[in-house]
Amino acid sequence: MAKFKVMAVCAGRKGGNGEALAKEALCAVEEAGGEVELLNLFDYNILPCTGCEGCTMQMGKMAAGLQKEYHGCILKDKDDTDAIITEMHTCQGIIFVVPTYDLTPSSLYTRLAQRFLAYELSFLLAIGAVKENPHTVAGLISVGGSMHDWQSLALESLQATMFTQSLQVVDRYMATRDGRPGNTFVYADQLPRARKMGENIVKAINTPVEERGWLGDPNDGVCPNCHSSLVYPGDKHWDGIEFPWECAVCGAGGTLGTNPETGRPMLVIDPKNGLIRDRNNDKARAEHLNEINKTRDEFFAQQDQIKDQMKKYRDMKFPTLEIKR
Ligand SMILES: Cc1cc2nc3c(=O)[nH]c(=O)nc-3n(C[C@H](O)[C@H](O)[C@H](O)COP(=O)(O)O)c2cc1C
Incomplete structure (x- = not known):
């Protein structure tokens, strides 16, 4: 070994x-x-x-x-x-x-x-x-x-x-x-x-x-992909992708069903595209990098228009708690 x-x-x-x-x-x-x-x-x-x-x-x-x-x-x-x-x-x-x-x-x-x-x-x-x-x-x-x-x-x-x-x-x-x-x-x-x-x-x-x-434990959790117990009703992603239900941890998408072995609720992963956002997968995670880059690029493209607002809020002062050291 x-x-x-x-x-x-x-x-x-x-x-x-x-x-x-x-x-x-x-x-x-x-x-x-x-x-x-x-x-x-x-x-x-x-x-x-x-x-x-x-x-x-x-x-x-x-x-x-x-x-x-x-x-x-x-x-x-x-x-x-x-x-x-x-x-x-x-x-x-x-x-x-x-x-x-x-x-x-x-x-x-x-x-x-x-x-x-x-x-x-x-x-x-x-x-x-x-x-x-x-x-x-x-x-x-x-x-x-x-x-x-x-x-x-x-x-x-x-x-x-x-x-x-x-x-x-x-x-x-x-x-x-x-x-x-x-x-x-x-x-x-x-x-x-x-x-x-x-x-x-x-x-x-x-x-x-x-x-x-x-x-x-084979029956641990609700998501058959990562075994997490947390799913939520999905919203539209940055590129329009949407699933009825999503795993909060790995991002697998599908519908809610029943685990035939336990009779408890489970996520039934969409066989067509349910794993395209699987965060365990390097390729699917790279797609998230595209999202970050797009958000960043769009921000930089508009930076000039929001310069004054940025300065206004940076300079705004409020009372805070001062600790004497
Ligand atoms: C600030 C604080 C918050 C805690 N909150 C929870 C909690 O939300 N749920 C829980 O099951 N235990 C909670 N506990 C208990 C600890 O998880 C527990 O004492 C645990 O044994 C700590 O592990 P340790 O013995 O390895 O330090 C909390 C303990 C502390 C100190």
């Missing part, structure tokens, strides 16, 4: 439930002969994305042949994010274990995830900054004090952060009713499920890339 490395990225408390579940998953990887690594994000300095769009502007310029070298994120030398993402790129599998705060992944994790944009894997591969696509697989664990009803956006929001890193999610698990540290040990099923996650990651790594697929 070829050598492989799996990292667990945990955003939970030191000695908390998430760390225990991450460790159990990594034990399974280690027993299967893999190298393992556990990063608790509380140990690192991660600055929030400034929203400058310096990265995507550079990517656009390089694609148009207007810039030779990619300088990356403006925060690159100011915190630990670059080191974390560089290390992620040395792994064939990553398990994200994130506590649920206010139904969603905690901000410590989303801070890191929103910095992924400057490291868009397909772009780094295109410019040779990353030599070979590691075809990294991912497992997701959300850890909450409540059940699904209070973690309703947790796994889906985690899934939504996978696309820029081209991470293929092969399993996901929601650990429920884990309030105080150690709560997970009260239940007989949580550590074994985390172990299964580790085993599934190893199984995926050892499966040829083109044959890899979903290894989690």
Whole structure:
């Protein structure tokens, strides 16, 4: 078996439930002969994305042949994010274990995830900054004090952060009713499920890339494409495309139907064009780049007309909270 490395990225408390579940998953990887690594994000300095769009502007310029070298994120030398993402790129599998705060992944994790944009894997591969696509697989664990009803956006929001890193999610698990540290040990099923996650990651790594697929609960979620539980009635896209229902995570489109096995609602993906917006697919994601470029071009074409308005609003001042330091 070829050598492989799996990292667990945990955003939970030191000695908390998430760390225990991450460790159990990594034990399974280690027993299967893999190298393992556990990063608790509380140990690192991660600055929030400034929203400058310096990265995507550079990517656009390089694609148009207007810039030779990619300088990356403006925060690159100011915190630990670059080191974390560089290390992620040395792994064939990553398990994200994130506590649920206010139904969603905690901000410590989303801070890191929103910095992924400057490291868009397909772009780094295109410019040779990353030599070979590691075809990294991912497992997701959300850890909450409540059940699904209070973690309703947790796994889906985690899934939504996978696309820029081209991470293929092969399993996901929601650990429920884990309030105080150690709560997970009260239940007989949580550590074994985390172990299964580790085993599934190893199984995926050892499966040829083109044959890899979903290894989690086959009836998990509503979307048969990405297993998310969130669909919504679709609206017109920027180019006129419209689906009756869309998966909020992967963008698959179709109608609402019933899962013949479970009798529960499911998204029935349109066999003709339901996957043309599949965010798991690099080509479909490139279409989104066309959207961004079109919006940007249209804005630049009208910039002169809105110059005065921009200045007016930039100069407008309101009372704010001043902190004396
Ligand atoms: C600010 C805050 C918000 C929280 N919001 C939720 C929530 O919306 N849903 C939930 O299930 N648990 C919520 N919790 C509970 C945590 O998800 C829970 O304590 C979890 O075990 C943390 O994982 P850890 O033990 O790995 O730190 C919240 C906890 C905090 C501190």
